[in-house]
Amino acid sequence: MSINVLALIGAMLTIATPLVWAGIGEVIVERTGVLNLGIEGTMYLGAFVGFLTAAGTGSPWLGLLAAIASGIVAGALMGLFAVTLGLNQHVSGLGLTLLLIAACDFTFRLLYAGERPSLDNKFRAFFPDVEVLNQHWLTYVGFLVLAPAAWWLLRSTGMGYRLHAVGENFEAADVAGISVSLTRYVALMVGGALMAIGGAFLTLAVLGSFTLDIISGRGWVCIALVIFARWRAWPVVFGALIFAGTDALQLQLAITSAFSAVPGELMLALPYLAVIGALAIWGRTVRYPGSYLKAYRRG
Amino acid sequence: MKIVLRGHEPRWLAPVAVLGAVLVTIALTAIPIRLAGANPPAAFERYLVTPLSSVSGLYEVLLTATPLLFTGIAVAIAFRAGYWNIGAEGQFLLGAIGTTAVGLGLPDLPAPVALPLGFVAGAVGGLVWATLPAWLKRRAGIDEVVTTLLLNPVALLVVQGLLNGPWRNSTSGFTDSDRLGAGYDLPALIPGSRVHWGFGVAVLVVVVTGIVLARTATGVRIKAAGQAPQAAAFSGIAVGRLQWRCALVSGAIAGLGGASQVMGVQHQLTSGISNSYGYTGVIVATLGGLSALGVFLVAGLLGDISVGAQNVSLVLQVPTQLGGIFGALLMLAVLSAMSWRRYRLQWRRRPAGGTP
Structure with missing residues (x-):
């Protein structure tokens, strides 16, 4: 049994990329005390809108822009439910996911009725000759720009303090002159854009096509990663690598003779179980943000 | 004009809120039905009435x-x-x-x-x-x-x-x-x-x-x-x-x-x-x-x-996923309406000088 370590690392970085983008998006949202279970649907929407636009215009760049716009709209919708109306965040987030997925499936069926369309023009990877570095620019930006930027933003900037203040104690934040609603809306819209980029990465860079199982629970994985990471940026990247490493490993193992008897689907389940395992080990004593799941009403 | 909490809630308000949510849901789902090239009223008759009429x-x-x-x-x-x-x-x-x-x-x-x-x-x-x-x-x-x-x-x-x-x-x-x-x-x-x-x-x-x-x-x-x-x-x-x-x-x-x-x-x-x-x-x-x-x-x-x-x-020829859209929209609309009913619009400010 031989495992190609370089190919393994390369696959791991690619698989982790959407989780890094969407996971950091969810960290920013949850920092303000809002749980956005719309993440699964927002990633799905980003993947679909990105694909549709790129298929129509021939440009993956326009696809990415459209995906970002759709993610901002999805975040604003979650803001309407969770911030303005103060609905239960579990139920409204899940409802948003169900709505977005149904709407995308509806449109996909309407436009393509049973066809399996693919893009003529998708993002190309850099350095095709070097195994580990043969990655898309969204992977490079995700790991080398987004993650450090999010870490710096959350830790050392006024914006980061505002998010944290709202998430920990929104009455105090309000008294200090921070607008709770505005902060939460901005976080939801920025986070939604990042989630949509994570979804669009799959259609515009990796697959070049859209399938109905394209996200298949990756959004839920991100929710787990954020708790595992205790609402910090770098540990989300680390958790994404745990999921992706398990996934890349099972992809390699599945083609070795020793594991050929194991049904592939059971191997595919391993990364999800790895995340639950990581949560069970490191997620025990987490302290949730003070205003987690709460809606703010002044007075 | 501003939004304030209701002091007391009239009895008719909750049913009216639900009815309003249903109407909003029907109006919003009419958009995808229209996009699919069907006539919304005729389609809604088939969604809601036809199954129950036999x-x-x-x-x-x-x-x-x-x-x-x-x-x-x-x-x-x-x-x-x-x-x-x-x-x-x-x-x-x-x-x-x-x-x-x-x-x-x-x-x-x-x-x-x-x-x-x-x-x-x-x-x-x-x-x-x-x-x-x-x-x-x-x-x-x-x-x-x-x-x-x-x-x-x-x-x-x-x-x-x-x-x-x-x-x-x-x-x-x-x-x-x-x-x-x-x-x-x-x-x-x-x-x-x-x-x-x-x-x-x-x-x-x-x-x-x-x-x-x-x-x-x-x-x-x-x-x-x-x-x-x-x-x-x-x-x-x-x-x-x-x-x-x-x-x-x-x-x-x-x-x-x-x-x-x-x-x-x-x-x-x-x-x-x-x-x-x-x-x-x-x-x-x-x-x-x-x-x-x-x-x-x-x-x-x-x-x-x-x-x-x-x-x-x-x-x-309207895709069956419309059922899913309707269900999710209805839930979000009803929850929104039930939350909304606790508030009312206040048109005029209180007279100046009075204690709030």
């Missing part, structure tokens, strides 16, 4: 509502107790696996033994799948929302793995299981229709649950644990244990739904057996106000629309 249509509605009754009441029990079980989808699938396991392993049992055994196996399957998140919640305080959600894609992969491997169809070679033994066929509840005894079991489960939740001390404790866990604990209710039990019961009932769908409709395991019944169960429970009667009404409504959606997709 006896055979009514039977189809009951058949379609059956899995939603199981998952809806399963979610309602857990939510009532403040345990956010969003894993009914996976528990439903594991119930289907459990029933298929005994149906393929012991195919020659006579119906009086096979049918109860099939339901028990389904309940055990769902219960097993609900155990890990409930245990992690109770022992380590790990958020059940995440773990129940994550186990849904895993359950689907287990189904697909079984169908690709040991349970692959031995005659066709397709990825669906062999037919279960004949003893496992649930008989028709209404002769001449496809409505099977699974509907009877679902009604029984919903009624019993409704009585327990609304009329017993246990029901009061569950409600207290869900609405005010600290106060409940202070008054001597073992909140953690109660949630643990409700989580397991919830999983078992979702598993019964899988059993009913295998033995009553498909008679084999297929990877598409769930059709998102578990997720839709969250909509059924929430729109139904976590009550047994509400679950009945909403499961019936969504069953009605989903039968209508089949009809509309055949006749007017």
